Amino acid sequence: MTETKKPYHHGDLREKLLSAATNLIADGGVDNLSIRKLADKVGVSRTAPYHHFKDKNELLCAIAEQGFYQQDQIVRAISTQKTDLPAAELFEEYVLTYIRFANENSETYDLMYGRDIWKAGQPTESLKAISKNCFKLWLEWITVLQAEGVFESNHPPLRIAQSSWAALHGLCRLFNDGVYINQDDVDEIAKTTVEILIKKTS
Amino acid sequence: MTETKKPYHHGDLREKLLSAATNLIADGGVDNLSIRKLADKVGVSRTAPYHHFKDKNELLCAIAEQGFYQQDQIVRAISTQKTDLPAAELFEEYVLTYIRFANENSETYDLMYGRDIWKAGQPTESLKAISKNCFKLWLEWITVLQAEGVFESNHPPLRIAQSSWAALHGLCRLFNDGVYINQDDVDEIAKTTVEILIKKTS
DNA sequence: AATCAATCTTGACAGTGTCAAAATTGATTA
DNA sequence: TAATCAATTTTGACACTGTCAAGATTGATT
Numbered sequence: 001m002t003e004t005k006k007p008y009h010h011g012d013l014r015e016k017l018l019s020a021a022t023n024l025i026a027d028g029g030v031d032n033l034s035i036r037k038l039a040d041k042v043g044v045s046r047t048a049p050y051h052h053f054k055d056k057n058e059l060l061c062a063i064a065e066q067g068f069y070q071q072d073q074i075v076r077a078i079s080t081q082k083t084d085l086p087a088a089e090l091f092e093e094y095v096l097t098y099i100r101f102a103n104e105n106s107e108t109y110d111l112m113y114g115r116d117i118w119k120a121g122q123p124t125e126s127l128k129a130i131s132k133n134c135f136k137l138w139l140e141w142i143t144v145l146q147a148e149g150v151f152e153s154n155h156p157p158l159r160i161a162q163s164s165w166a167a168l169h170g171l172c173r174l175f176n177d178g179v180y181i182n183q184d185d186v187d188e189i190a191k192t193t194v195e196i197l198i199k200k201t202s
Numbered sequence: 203m204t205e206t207k208k209p210y211h212h213g214d215l216r217e218k219l220l221s222a223a224t225n226l227i228a229d230g231g232v233d234n235l236s237i238r239k240l241a242d243k244v245g246v247s248r249t250a251p252y253h254h255f256k257d258k259n260e261l262l263c264a265i266a267e268q269g270f271y272q273q274d275q276i277v278r279a280i281s282t283q284k285t286d287l288p289a290a291e292l293f294e295e296y297v298l299t300y301i302r303f304a305n306e307n308s309e310t311y312d313l314m315y316g317r318d319i320w321k322a323g324q325p326t327e328s329l330k331a332i333s334k335n336c337f338k339l340w341l342e343w344i345t346v347l348q349a350e351g352v353f354e355s356n357h358p359p360l361r362i363a364q365s366s367w368a369a370l371h372g373l374c375r376l377f378n379d380g381v382y383i384n385q386d387d388v389d390e391i392a393k394t395t396v397e398i399l400i401k402k403t404s
Numbered sequence: 405a406a407t408c409a410a411t412c413t414t415g416a417c418a419g420t421g422t423c424a425a426a427a428t429t430g431a432t433t434a
Numbered sequence: 435t436a437a438t439c440a441a442t443t444t445t446g447a448c449a450c451t452g453t454c455a456a457g458a459t460t461g462a463t464t
Contacts, residue, residue, distance in 0.1 A: 035420085036419085050421095159394040170370065173371065174368055188361060189361060196365060238452085248452090248453090249412080253410080
């Protein structure tokens, strides 16, 4: 998280830009973030940010990167704190936390997994690295859970990891994008999803 | 699909705008569609489109609406053509077709279920109507399938409809947005998803 | 033939991302 | 200490964007 190059004059322009940009996105979405508005907010000229981020895409990638870091922290806390929970319940806890994160940081989540960066733009190498790592962790956990009998063993763990994550992601997006609107339902749908995903033990 | 008002001078500006807009979106995404470029392509002045669509949002809604209509047609064809298939296999067929549609019309799909319209913009009444109808059909089918034993009966059909659709949607989006990149995997992941969703009959 | 309203165009305004060139300034070297 | 250098910031410019207001065109209606 420490930067290799500290800006000369302003002192910590890069950091200030990042936090201000995150704020702008938090209230108003990515559309609310323009380089010029951002520069204005921080108190520099329109093109000053271009000395710290090659272009808008790189700025967005940097924000998304922070998001991954943050999400990783939150989610990692579960497995270390709730060690007494049985595997299946820990999984449910994870899912609910994941969805809550997506819900509370909806605009960041949008950036992290949205087309703005991954399709329309170009993901930074470091962004690719951290996101790939996040999925790797997920895959490893799924592998363990499958060995423990939480998931069926008739599919390779990679496929289960992919389709289960897609299920989570889809739910997040539908709420996030305003297609599903009733926020009260989110927990119940999430729990239904979990129960469908895990092995039936009846 | 027939319009109530035919434009005076141009003859069928509205239709031409719609199809040209759909083309622009098809190659280059929503970002590639600007009112001005569109007007230029059709051969009218920059503001001519505003006499047929209140603003860009309404144009996007109209395109999305066509998408829903199209998707409905494609998907409806399955249940009428393959009447001999057992319910579970018909469901798989549906899922694969749905995903294929999302894949082949990725930009339209993006519009249909994306934040551009539902969160950032404002969905038209007619768009809300047709999309709601699509989900209603899905829900009704899920209800039938549950009664037939394809799905577990320990959850209300609404919840199953919501979470299963979310699973599909998530898969579509991950490929659509360039997060999942290996297109060869899509069918296999889809089949895994289906097998996870439906009731185990071992 | 005159009127009207739907349609289309021209002009304008406030935004946007980003490039090129000039200005500032802290640190480094002579 | 003074001169040089390179990192940083600014100003100016360009080509875009959506959309509003006002005027021009024109088919249909009276």
